Structure formats: C-alpha cells, structure tokens
Amino acid sequence: MRYLIVLLGLLAFAPSVSAVNPNEMLADPLMETRAREISKGLRCVVCQNQSIDDSDAALARDLRVLVRERLVAGDSDHEVVEYVVSRYGDFVLLKPPFKGATLVLWGGPVLFVLMALLAGFEFYRRQRRVALSTPAAASLSNAERARLDDLLNKDG
Amino acid sequence: MPNMLAGKSVPDFDLKPIKGRDTQGFSSTDLKGSVALVNIFGSWCVACQLEHPFLMDLKGSGEVTIHGINWREEAPDAGPAWLTKHGDPYALVGDDPKSRAAIAFGVTGAPETFLVDARGVVRHKIVGPLDKKIWENTLKPMIEKLRKGGAS
Numbered sequence: 001m002r003y004l005i006v007l008l009g010l011l012a013f014a015p016s017v018s019a020v021n022p023n024e025m026l027a028d029p030l031m032e033t034r035a036r037e038i039s040k041g042l043r044c045v046v047c048q049n050q051s052i053d054d055s056d057a058a059l060a061r062d063l064r065v066l067v068r069e070r071l072v073a074g075d076s077d078h079e080v081v082e083y084v085v086s087r088y089g090d091f092v093l094l095k096p097p098f099k100g101a102t103l104v105l106w107g108g109p110v111l112f113v114l115m116a117l118l119a120g121f122e123f124y125r126r127q128r129r130v131a132l133s134t135p136a137a138a139s140l141s142n143a144e145r146a147r148l149d150d151l152l153n154k155d156g
Numbered sequence: 157m158p159n160m161l162a163g164k165s166v167p168d169f170d171l172k173p174i175k176g177r178d179t180q181g182f183s184s185t186d187l188k189g190s191v192a193l194v195n196i197f198g199s200w201c202v203a204c205q206l207e208h209p210f211l212m213d214l215k216g217s218g219e220v221t222i223h224g225i226n227w228r229e230e231a232p233d234a235g236p237a238w239l240t241k242h243g244d245p246y247a248l249v250g251d252d253p254k255s256r257a258a259i260a261f262g263v264t265g266a267p268e269t270f271l272v273d274a275r276g277v278v279r280h281k282i283v284g285p286l287d288k289k290i291w292e293n294t295l296k297p298m299i300e301k302l303r304k305g306g307a308s
Contacts (some may be wrong), residue, residue, distance in 0.1 A: 045157070045264045058228060059264070062255035087167075087262040089158040 019056045019064075026068050035068045038080055042067070043092045051094055160262050161270070161278040166194075167260035171250025174226050176236040182223055182250030187276045191302050192221040193295070194270040195246070195286070196258060198228055199238035201266040207285035208242045214291065215245035220299055224249040227258050227266055271295055273302050 018036070026032040039053035044060040052060040052067075063084065070080045084092055096102045140148065161167070170183040187194070195211065197204040215222060224246035226235040235251065252258055261270065264283075271280040280298060282290055 059255055059258075062228075063259060065254065066256075066259060084259075087160055087259055088264075089160050089262075091157065 018053050019060065020053065021061075024061070024064055024068065026072065031068075031071050034077055035064070035071055038067050038071075038077055039064050041081070041094050042084055043094050045088055045092060157262070157264055157283070159278075159281040162281070164278060166270075166272055166276050166278055167257070169250070169257040169260050171225065171252055171257055174229075174235045174249050174251045175232050176240075177249055180248060182225065182248040184276065186223065186248055187272045188274070190221060190274050191299050192223055192247075192272050194223050194225060194261075194272055196225045196227050196261070196263050196266050196268045198226065198266050199234040200228070200230075203285050204267045205242065207267050207287070208245075210285075210287050210291070211245040212243045213288075219296070221247045223247055225252050225257050225261075226250065227252050227263070228255055229253060271298060 020036070020039075026035060036053060040051045042052045042063065044050045044052045044055035044057055044063075046057045046059050047055050050060075052063045055061075067080055067084075070083065071077075075083070081093070090096050090102060096105055098106055166184050166187050168184050171181045173179065173181040197207075211222060214220065222245050226249055229235045229251070232251075235249075239246075239249075250257065255263075261268070267285055269282040269286050270278050271282075273279050279302065280295065282295070286295075
C-alpha cells in the first residue's frame with residue numbers, strides 16, 4: 001500500500017512529456033513557451049487524439065517547426081493558429097471554437113443530459129400511474145374467494 | 157477532413173527540383189494556364205505504389221497534365237530512385253522534405269491528388285489512391301466541364 005502511494009505521488013509530480021526535440025526549440029524562452037502553448041492546442045492530424053506537442057509523427061514535427069518559424073517571423077499566436085486552421089479546418093483545434101458549425105458539438109452533451117432527465121421523469125410518472133390504476137390485490141369477489149378456498153382445500 | 161482549399165487559389169509554394177531533374181522545380185505559378193492534377197507522393201508511401209500504374213496510364217492517355225510533390229523523403233535519392241523504378245508520370249516535380257507545400261495544401265497523408273483549374277483554383281481533392289473509377293466518374297467529367305467553361 002505504501003508503495004502504491006509513493007508510486008501515485010511520483011506520477012502526480014511527473015513532468016508533462018512532450019515530443020519536442022531539443023534541436024527544434026527556439027533560443028528565446030518566451031517565444032518557445034508561446035510555441036509550446038500553441039502546439040498543445042493543435043491536433044496532430046495523422047494521430048487525431050494527440051496534440052502536435054505530444055506526437056512523434058513526422059507531420060506533427062513539421063507542424064511544430066512551422067509554428068516556431070512563423071512566430072520568429074513575427075506572427076501573433078492567433079495568426080499562427082489561423083494559418084493552420086485555414087489549411088486543416090476547425091478539426092485541427094483540440095478545443096473547437098464556439099460557433100454555428102460547432103454548435104452541435106458544444107450543445108450535444110447538454111442536450112443528451114436533458115433528454116435523459118426527461119426520459120427518466122416520464123418513466124417514473126408512468127410507473128406511478130400504473131401503480132395507482134391497479135386495484136388492490138386483495139379485492140376478490142365473494143364467489144371467487146369461495147372457489148379459491150375450495151381449490152386449496154381439495155389439495156390439502 | 158474537410159477540403160479547406162476547395163474554390164480557393166492554390167497556396168503559395170515554391171519547391172526545389174528533385175535530384176536528376178535539376179533544371180526546374182515546382183511552384184504555384186506553374187499552375188496558371190491549364191487544368192492540372194497535383195499529386196502528393198513519396199517513396200515511403202505504399203498506397204502511392206498502388207496508385208502509380210494508373211498515373212502512368214493517365215499520363216500515356218495525355219488527357220491531363222500531372223504534377224508531383226515529392227513529400228518528405230528522408231534521403232534526396234529516394235524519390236528519384238522510386239520514379240526510375242516505377243515510371244515518372246509527372247510534368248513537374250517539387251521536393252518537399254519539410255512538408256511546407258503539404259501543410260499548405262492541408263495534406264494529412266499520401267497519396268492525395270488536387271484538381272486545379274486554369275486560374276490556379278483548387279476544384280477537388282482526392283484522398284487516397286486515384287484509380288480508373290474515380291477518374292472516369294469524378295475527375296474526368298469535372299475537367300471536361302472546366303475546359304468547356306473556358307477555364308482550360
């Protein structure tokens with residue numbers, strides 16, 4: 001158990017691993033930080049669930065280098081991202097922008113929760129109605145009761 | 157993956173020639189004047205090898221000019237050697253070792269083929285190997301229409 005705690009502790013403090021090679025890094029630490037931040041938000045288009053900062057893919061590497069070159073050339077962070085989006089579409093953003101075309105993406109989860117709540121509520125209401133409309137189990141007519149006793153006695 | 161370039165001018169690019177074709181590379185200005193296909197390929201790309209015989213046929217038919225972007229070769233000899241082995245269907249070929257043109261075209265894998273009209277506007281993108289069926293059903297009719305429209 002103690003080992004587990006130590007292990008988890010180590011994991012918690014593990015530095016975030018990135019695929020950036022030392023020779024890709026910019027000399028200006030401030031600009032390198034900007035490049036890292038931009039790269040973390042850009043999807044590696046050949047691996048899809050990694051950012052280009054995380055991916056070892058060749059195309060991700062080339063995109064990282066391109067991000068840095070554009071920063072050095074004087075682009076703002078926004079301009080760099082805009083360029084990549086103009087080539088690959090919003091898909092390349094790991095966090096898609098909030099706009100008409102992506103409304104379903106953002107609204108979807110909320111919609112599903114609402115639908116689930118509504119379905120649950122309706123189910124509960126129906127169950128209640130069924131329970132209320134069922135006559136009490138004990139209400140047999142006198143004739144039925146007599147016949148039931150008869151049947152039970154015959155076996156006993 | 158959406159084709160972000162559809163209906164837009166080809167991105168600016170200016171690629172150096174590959175080894176053995178030392179006289180001329182391939183740049184965006186080469187795409188003005190006639191309808192052409194731009195094919196992204198690499199010697200490392202298995203699907204390109206699958207596609208290649210059809211590109212050779214297409215070149216033989218003379219129906220459309222095909223240009224090539226030789227994408228991300230690790231060695232400068234790899235692309236030229238591959239073309240020597242499998243045949244060279246390209247009018248112009250540019251060397252793109254650092255994905256400059258590939259990224260500008262929004263390419264995610266090879267092969268990809270772009271149909272560019274005479275004004276240098278991207279009309280269509282084919283992802284994956286081009287074959288006779290895609291050519292007959294999609295590209296050929298589009299090219300005929302473009303040529304009739306005076307944009308040849």
